[in-house]
Amino acid sequence: MHDARSLRSSLPSLAVLLEEKPEYAKFLDKLADEGSSRVFPKYLAKATPDALSRFFEEAVGLDFDHIRRHRHALANPIHEVLTAKDLEAVKADPSQYERRAEDAADGLRSIRDGRWAVLIFAGGAGTRFNSRWEQITQATPSLNERMRRGKVARNDPKGVFPISPVEGLSFYQRFIAEVLETGVSFGRLPPILIMTSHVTHDRTEEYLAEAELWSLPSQAVFLFRQDRIPRLDHDGDLLARSDGSLIWTGNGHGGVFGALAKPRKNGLSVAERVASLGVKHIIMGNVDNTAFSPLWPERLGYHLRTKADFTLSVVKRSDPKEKVGMACRRKTDGRIEVIEYSVLDPELSAAPDPAGGLLFDAAHINTNLLRLSALRTDLPGTLYTGKPVAVGCHEVDSSTFEMLNQHLCARLDPERIRLYEGERREIFMPTKALIGEDSVQTTFALETARAAREIAALGGEVAGGPDLPQAWAEFHPCLGATVEEKRARGIGKGWRLEQGSRLYLCVRRGLGEIPPFAPGLQLGENSTFILRCERPYGRLTYHPDNRTVAEHVISAGKVRVGANVRIAAGARVVLDVLGDGRLAIPDGAVFHQGFERVIAPGEIATLTGA
Template sequence: MSGIEESLKKTNQQHLLQYLQNLAPTQRSTLTTQLETLDWSLIQSLITDYIRSPHHLEPPADVHPAPYFSLTPESETQRDYYDRARNEGNALIAAGAVAAFTVAGGQGSRLGYAGPKGMFPISPIKQKSLFQLFSEKIQFYSNRHKVRIPWYIMTSTSNHNATRTFFEENDFFGMNSDDVMFFQQGELPSFTFDGNLILADEDRLFMSPDGHGGSLRAISRSGALDDMKKRGCRYISYFQVDNPLATVLDPLFIGLHHLEKSDVSSRMIPKRHAGEKMGVFCHVDGKLQIIEYSDLPSELAESRNSEGTLKFIAGSPAIHIFSIDFVAKLSSGECSLPYHLARKKIPYYTPSAGIVDPEEPNGIKLETFVFDALQFANRSIILEADRTTEFAPVKNAEGSDSPATCQHMMMAMHAQWLKKNGIDVPENGEGELLCSIEISPLVAAAKEDLAALTLPDLITPDQKVYIDELSCRPISSG
């Protein structure tokens, strides 16, 4: 145990050193094994740089709204450029140059669901899971371009096995199992305010996920990055598991990223109001960054243009494209993402009291954010997204960002697709749907894709209409 003793002494963890000496052999062996897996040089850095010398965020001195590509072309020249980008994006997808990547480490506990969040049933009629919807979106482009598109899913220690089993039990939702790779997010120990490691139990440290910024390290550490390179992938389409409206493979977005020679590209959604809880794209000292809504000074957040719109309007829905070469650069250690500190209530173990649930914050969790990679990019772009068709997060059991609001948005989008194709959809006087509609991602990624299908001549109130590869199947009322 001499190596661990040295590491504990160097990081001033004498409390653990003494604790280990008093443990029974079995428990001592278990805890020692966990301690041996830790990156002690990183732990020393975290204690020195973040815990015992906490960073104080200074208001940005030189901050400006970030420019972005508008959702719709603003000129004929830009329209031609978007058409070119869309064609380029489709060509890249067809060439197998784009991989899909989902961050899916969360549990469904806030939704009242016992299991990984990605397993949560969300589609309005068929109750397809989040994972199934993303799988079908990938297969749409795979079938269209006759190409195998790999899907990389980052899990966590708490949901990894359940996620794998779910895919196996559902035959990977029609995908080739060789094209789906699971790997686990990294973890970091938590600390007391004095920098001491916290025990979760008699023989185990308290560990927590290292943040979505850790996904870029996990891609490399797991071998996923090497697998992408072997397949000939050049770009990674990044999205989070709780947004079923995310456009998994957007030809325009991919094409713009490619043509602009961007290292990392992002989608933006115009904020509804200054206080909306979304990170904001800004130029800080000439570099593109996302500033958390809580860190943006109120005078900037509330500032407006002459026409009355918010200056800092570009909110982040956490949808990105990364160039693989850029991810390799980040994961090599050439660039290090900063850590963010959060004071939390952390259950802890003591020999005298057992496991204690504190009533007040008693410890520190550290994590990295994926958007901090922006500051290391030589070139970054932003493309506006349509909130009504690309952002319906499922975070809460009720109220805003809930399954109900998400399903409402999914059905409203599909109803609009049908109306654009000449189908009358029953609505009340306020424009609210009087029927239920679900369109399988296997057959359509946009309204234009419905032109090839035989659509219903008539949709009646209370009818449930499900459109899939068999074209259209009305389901009985109720």
């Protein structure tokens, strides 16, 4: 340990700074007492007084209790390999299938009663995602609309990335659109909670202020930061750059509980605020899982029916080498926990069950449901080592001691922990990279296949078929969450999307009592048809105290696309209906030439073809 006196004598810049700012001397003693003063000779030996001043300004925010736990974990690494004597497999509750209709009804009722909030984990820096940015042109076979307009930046938070296949809605917009549609449909808008970090917060706040959010009330969104923690080197010492800045990271998505419980400027924590609005439960998921499906009624109803404090969403694991946590039961105390693949005995990981699948097949997807009254902040930490970080002109292996939200299970009554199993392609589309496994590339394929299956179910055709479509469709959630709701708006019957064509629709209201779409829409090869309403719900009526919400039909954009309308091969037709504008495209209209047209608020336009 380096004491304050020896540091003053060996580091002239530090001595100069302490002469100018003697208030730092007491904190220097604190650093020495905590064993954290080695950062000076290791990383700040040549730092200027200004750089050292920056270091002290940042270091006053250090949590030394956390650093002590981190160092203890480094000094006492757990090399645990769990075997059959430690664990038993956990399977999905058969009642989730037997009582699905009942659970769905209960889930829908709970949405209408305002019992849910939706929380998005959006604190990650997206290091892997941004590391191969040159691959972005390979990620999709066709640039989406936002990419075409150049509205994508390398270092933006992942939540801002234009992920939807045709329009290029961001991850944030996708989730918000789903929650908004559900809220409008049931008359009660669930609060949208977004947990950011010191890396993602400011840009997320800026983005949400400027993005198209279809009249979403700003009071419905709660933006809050997780705490940050310092990275340590392999000796357990703080890491600092030559400019004096510490190397920080978020405290893991398990930091969500402390962040929810932390009082804000008005004295209330986020948890207290949403509880005051009638929220009893929160569903949480990753920003990069476009299939999050937060308000899936069957899952909500199951969580409520079984009186769960915490419900883990899982999908069936089919590959024993898949790098995913598995829900298991500890034999010692009966607790259900998510066990990382790296600590599970390989033979146990690959063990078959009698039906021919894997015995340990409950793959955790980090979509979890929490009873708000069960919230606790005292989660165990998890040590991560070996991540290189740049310090000056070289790299240093760093470690972190983070929390994972699923480890709340270790603090709760095991009788109140549940698993809910879903179909992988319906609830799990992780997007960790631009190309390859779990990437923009795979998400594009899964999303377009899902839309093609919907069109097929509605009586239409997509080139290449529903499993490997060679044309790409995207429907904004305002068209409805189910196939039946889309059918009621005229989607799909007799439609045909030829090779390379692209379709995006964001329309909710037709003209008068007529649905917005009619049978027979045809898109020729390599054509594009984009039809957007700026206000599909009109000017929403929202009461923040009870979160009731209603669409305002009079002020909504309205459209009628008649029967057998055709967009000719190669034509690009982009139509934007602003405000309460109205647009009619009569039966049989054919558009041979591409064009873009904006229908102004109050305007009534008819397009007969071109």
